[in-house]
Amino acid sequence: MYVRKIYLEGFRNYEKEEAEFSRNINMIFGENAQGKTNLLESIYFTSFGKSFRTVRDRDMIGFGRDYCRVKADYIIEDEEEKAEIALAKDGRKAAKINGRKVERISEMINTFLVVIFSPEDLKIVKDEPEKRRNFIDRELCQLKFSYYESLSSYKKILNQRNSYLKEKNIDDMLLDIWDEKLAEEGSKIIHHRNDFIKRLSVISSGIHERITNGKEISNIEYQPSVLFYDDIKEQKNIFLSNLLSTRERDKEHGNTQKGPHKDDIDIKIKGKSTRRYGSQGQQRTVALSMKLAEIELINEDKNDYPVLLLDDVFSELDIERQRYLVDYLKKMQVFITSAEISDKMTDFFPDSRRIEVKSGSLI
Ligand SMILES: Nc1ncnc2c1ncn2[C@@H]1O[C@H](COP(=O)(O)OP(=O)(O)OP(=O)(O)O)[C@@H](O)[C@H]1O
Numbered sequence: 562m563y564v565r566k567i568y569l570e571g572f573r574n575y576e577k578e579e580a581e582f583s584r585n586i587n588m589i590f591g592e593n594a595q596g597k598t599n600l601l602e603s604i605y606f607t608s609f610g611k612s613f614r615t616v617r618d619r620d621m622i623g624f625g626r627d628y629c630r631v632k633a634d635y636i637i638e639d640e641e642e643k644a645e646i647a648l649a650k651d652g653r654k655a656a657k658i659n660g661r662k663v664e665r666i667s668e669m670i671n672t673f674l675v676v677i678f679s680p681e682d683l684k685i686v687k688d689e690p691e692k693r694r695n696f697i698d699r700e701l702c703q704l705k706f707s708y709y710e711s712l713s714s715y716k717k718i719l720n721q722r723n724s725y726l727k728e729k730n731i732d733d734m735l736l737d738i739w740d741e742k743l744a745e746e747g748s749k750i751i752h753h754r755n756d757f758i759k760r761l762s763v764i765s766s767g768i769h770e771r772i773t774n775g776k777e778i779s780n781i782e783y784q785p786s787v788l789f790y791d792d793i794k795e796q797k798n799i800f801l802s803n804l805l806s807t808r809e810r811d812k813e814h815g816n817t818q819k820g821p822h823k824d825d826i827d828i829k830i831k832g833k834s835t836r837r838y839g840s841q842g843q844q845r846t847v848a849l850s851m852k853l854a855e856i857e858l859i860n861e862d863k864n865d866y867p868v869l870l871l872d873d874v875f876s877e878l879d880i881e882r883q884r885y886l887v888d889y890l891k892k893m894q895v896f897i898t899s900a901e902i903s904d905k906m907t908d909f910f911p912d913s914r915r916i917e918v919k920s921g922s923l924i
């Protein structure tokens with residue numbers, strides 16, 4: 562799928578602006594602080610209904626404005642599909658698909674497929690576990706609505722359980738009820754994550770092997786906080802017994818020690834943890850392979866490539882990895898931001914569409 566056209570109104574530093582894009586490579590260039598990342602953010606917004614760089618929606622509304630609106634015309638299997646999303650200062654948010662108001666913003670995420678790749682992602686191997694969990698969650702939510710639902714309930718239940726744990730007089734019978742609910746949703750999450758990581762690992766290791774010309778073998782390992790069990794009933798029982806065994810500690814600290822909110826993944830090269838032993842270059846290769854594997858996985862499940870947003874990432878890579886990426890990018894629509902377009906980039910992408918961004922104008 563690809564974005565044919567975008568309309569922006571009051572979004573960040575864009576007053577009223579529209580632009581048409583190429584179905585393959587779009588080079589978004591311009592000096593610092595002109596609005597390149599803002600443009601990518603607006604595309605992301607039409608898919609995820611939120612930003613990739615702020616948790617406060619209202620940050621996206623232009624200074625001094627009451628609302629912002631983004632419309633994007635996607636082409637999906639040769640048909641035009643219109644995404645529209647608006648956000649008001651008081652927090653109200655509304656979205657439409659082909660003019661039909663969606664009941665929940667989350668409907669957008671499974672329709673319009675977008676992947677963002679920024680320098681942050683290159684650090685994913687070394688970063689704190691939360692970043693890796695976010696990566697998995699974002700992807701699984703895009704692929705499976707049932708995951709999105711389980712994750713939302715799980716987070717709600719977890720918050721409620723944690724609040725209850727902070728109270729003075731805790732009734733174990735009530736805690737049993739929270740545990741039951743947490744284990745129910747948590748077990749589904751563990752199963753989804755286990756399947757996803759297994760598939761991601763296979764694809765990612767193939768890409769990694771190709772980038773390193775067969776010199777390195779990598780794999781991604783799921784490290785769940787509650788051990789994985791094939792049988793979902795057994796999974797839930799193990800989860801419950803884990804919660805029970807840490808209950809006293811949970812009461813003491815007022816939080817929950819065990820569960821998917823403590824999961825992690827480890828990416829290994831030749832069986833050794835890249836986080837602990839990998840060189841910086843290896844960590845980047847692994848991150849790149851994992852990111853591209855994510856795109857392949859979307860293509861496998863949705864039978865279409867997502868729109869790829871490369872924010873300042875291309876110039877961060879060395880020439881070998883760039884070369885690999887250039888071939889790869891031919892398959893989909895890509896937005897590449899960069900302060901300037903070097904000769905090398907012109908060589909790499911001779912047919913790209915170029916859009917200059919200058920203080921909130923698209924030229
Ligand atoms: N809500 C907002 N309303 C108006 N302007 C905003 C808003 N949020 C951010 N900006 C402005 O947008 C500009 C930054 O835009 P952006 O992050 O897209 O820059 P960029 O072109 O990607 O720069 P760089 O090359 O440094 O990454 C800043 O000048 C900032 O003041």
Ligand SMILES: [Mg+2]
Pocket residue numbers: 597598599872873898
């Ligand atoms: Mg930027």
